[in-house]
Amino acid sequence: MNTAAPVQAEMSKETLRDLVNKFPRCGIAHLPTPLEKMANLSQRLGVKLFIKRDDQTGLAFGGNKARKLDFIIADVLAKKCDSIITWAGVQSNWCRQTAAAAGRVGVKPILILYQRPNLPAECDGNLFINHLFDAEMKIVEVEKDRNFMELAEVSDDVEEAAENERRKGNNPYLAPIGGSLTEGSMTAPLGAVSYVGAFLEIFDQCRQQKIKPDYVVLATGSASTQAGLQAGAELLSPNTEIVGISVSGDRSSVSKSVEIIAEQTFAALAAADNRKPDVVVFDEYNGEGYGILNDATVRALRLVARAEGILLDPVYTGKAMAGLLDLIDKGYFEKGSNVVFLHSGGTPALFPYREQIIDYLKK
Numbered sequence: 001m002n003t004a005a006p007v008q009a010e011m012s013k014e015t016l017r018d019l020v021n022k023f024p025r026c027g028i029a030h031l032p033t034p035l036e037k038m039a040n041l042s043q044r045l046g047v048k049l050f051i052k053r054d055d056q057t058g059l060a061f062g063g064n065k066a067r068k069l070d071f072i073i074a075d076v077l078a079k080k081c082d083s084i085i086t087w088a089g090v091q092s093n094w095c096r097q098t099a100a101a102a103g104r105v106g107v108k109p110i111l112i113l114y115q116r117p118n119l120p121a122e123c124d125g126n127l128f129i130n131h132l133f134d135a136e137m138k139i140v141e142v143e144k145d146r147n148f149m150e151l152a153e154v155s156d157d158v159e160e161a162a163e164n165e166r167r168k169g170n171n172p173y174l175a176p177i178g179g180s181l182t183e184g185s186m187t188a189p190l191g192a193v194s195y196v197g198a199f200l201e202i203f204d205q206c207r208q209q210k211i212k213p214d215y216v217v218l219a220t221g222s223a224s225t226q227a228g229l230q231a232g233a234e235l236l237s238p239n240t241e242i243v244g245i246s247v248s249g250d251r252s253s254v255s256k257s258v259e260i261i262a263e264q265t266f267a268a269l270a271a272a273d274n275r276k277p278d279v280v281v282f283d284e285y286n287g288e289g290y291g292i293l294n295d296a297t298v299r300a301l302r303l304v305a306r307a308e309g310i311l312l313d314p315v316y317t318g319k320a321m322a323g324l325l326d327l328i329d330k331g332y333f334e335k336g337s338n339v340v341f342l343h344s345g346g347t348p349a350l351f352p353y354r355e356q357i358i359d360y361l362k363k
């Protein structure tokens, strides 16, 4: 008798697409986003580099949260909620895009924004844009640099905002930070499901361009982007390695979150039993912590801007690119392999960091 674990067959992309399409969406994202070759950088670095332009998802300067909100806003409407309460840092891309999406469907955005010490606090970048969307905002100072996982749960401030709404006879939707963990009103891992959809796009586009995606490299914060890509890759293209560069937590806590969300995603898609995702996370490119700039990040921003004319952001994609460059340097990627970098957006945060960035550029 063969006692080895059964090898699970790859799923067809049609089957996987049908499973993803069972979840309603509201159509706020511009999809598919382009997959472009980074020809100049590839030549310079000796690895075939591609960039998946999820900074071009179209909603209020774009970014990965538009994909997630495509599903989450559909859930808000299905649950007949009239406001959406969410929380994150003051310069959160998630909050900016949530406020934009909420207004589109006539739902009131309420944001609980955590102000961390040592991070830009002025009314600029995402925080400024939230005003244009008429988001109700409460800024809460936090003492230390709390990472995503520590902020994952519904806090007292969020509960209080929800109670306020309920007292007025309203029906608030509590959306978890980053649209990631199944917390608050979100009972299915909708953020990750949207990134299974993104993996399907990458898979299709690679086929059209006659390449195999050997690696997908991305910035990881609240973990559902990586979890969705991971689930998609395991089901459709097990030889594709998903490489997360943490911008906040340490390797073990981030990997754990990716694993939990990926498992929830398999279950939500009814796609597989007992799959244990094989998660890769690097935490050595996080520097001094979430949102804290460093030299390697600015060098990565500058390199991609000058070689490809593409703007990365200082909090997520700049750090992930710094990680990618270092991993290329160390020979992590097999020779001749194709590496897809996910541009997950975040560019409005360039502005509150402008003086710091200029200082680094002068060094």
Ligand SMILES: *Cc1c(COP(=O)(O)O)cnc(C)c1O
Residues within 6 Å of the ligand: 063, 064, 065, 093, 094, 178, 180, 219, 220, 221, 222, 223, 224, 225, 226, 313, 316, 317, 344, 345, 346, 347
């Ligand atoms: C939120 C965000 C990420 C991280 O996505 P998670 O799903 O939270 O891990 C990466 N890049 C940008 C620009 C983001 O705003």
